Amino acid sequence: MATVELRFSALPEHVRTARLVAAAVARRAGVDEAVLDEVRLAVGEACSRAVGLHESHDITSPVRVLLIEDEKKFSIEVGDGVTGDSGTAPGGGEAVSAPESDAEGEDEMGLAVISGLVDDVEVTVGEEGGLIRMTWPTTTTAAVLP
Template sequence: MATVELRFSALPEHVRTARLVAAAVARRAGVDEAVLDEVRLAVGEACSRAVGLHELHGVTAPIRVVLIEDEKKFSIEVSDEAPHAVTIGAPGAGSGAAHIPVPVTPDEAAAEEDDEMGLAVISGLVDDVEVSADETGGVIRMSWPPTTPAPVL
């Protein structure tokens, strides 16, 4: 299993670099050429979302992108350190779940709508996607099956 980790300042101009690195590593992992555009778009959307969240909340920590290549799948994790709304309690539990939102300003409400649109785009591009978040940050995990054997290096 090979792993590449990329960290970049939460600036929009670094998103392009993350897309290019993700496409290069995906190609090396054996992801089908026809799917590489989806990889680029999904990574770009996830990184743009993370940059926007960092800018909105004044987070200076870097965005983290981890590219994991193994025999069964190629995975990408995009992590941010921005606060997200938190749900307490398990859904369906007897006491019910309580949703405790982070305080919302008009700018944050607009950003939340953009965030939901970005997640919808990612879900449309990637069959295997998982989003998790809490008050300390969030992670988008995406994966694609390789269609060709990865080259031995």
Template sequence: MATVELSFSALPVHVRTARLIVTAVARRSGVAEALLDEVRLAVGEACSRAVEAHRRRCPDEPVRLELSGTGRRFEVVVSDAVSADDAASGLPDATPLASDDTGREQLERIWGGDTAELGLAVIAGLADDVDISATPKGVQIRMSWPVESEPSPA
């Protein structure tokens, strides 16, 4: 499967559209029907978090998704554009984010510890494999699920 890229403005109403698109692509990629609700919910949580971060720090930047099927996995990457500098400037105590922050640490500082932990726990419970990383351009949440059947023909 080729990579499908999607970007949307940081408005909560667009999260529903992103969930619907991801679910359709996952189904077409061969993800089992029993896992589609988990895909939809995990992606919705990651997109909601990215939208909230954008609304606070960079409302004009779009949230980005990449959907791909590699081998026997369906992978979704949700990327925000809240750089460490942007996040630090919006924090109440103006605590700078270290360049070696992990994605989890950066999310906790941007969203607050309890909120970040709950959202990440939900995502981790729904996705088969999760990787959160901070990049110079923002935070990426990479999730994947097994593909049980051959992708549907185009």
């Protein structure tokens, strides 16, 4: 299992770099060439969402991206620093004030776009922050460099 870790300041201009790195690593891992645009778009959406959450919650920690190559699958995890108690009320209900409702709408739209692009998506929020895990199958004919 090979893993690439990328951390970047929560600034919109870094999202493009994350997309490019994700596509390159996905290609190397054996993700079908026809799916690489979806990988790029999904990673861009997940990273943009994380940047927006960091900005709206005044979080200074970096956005985390893990690119995980397993034997038959390739996963990307995009983590933000927004913990379960930062914007979610106990029981899963959103504790959002009126000014934050626009940000919430954009957040929901971003998750809908990701769900439309990726068949295997998991969204969680824990003590260390939120995490979007996206997984794609790899082909068995992936080139192995000597």
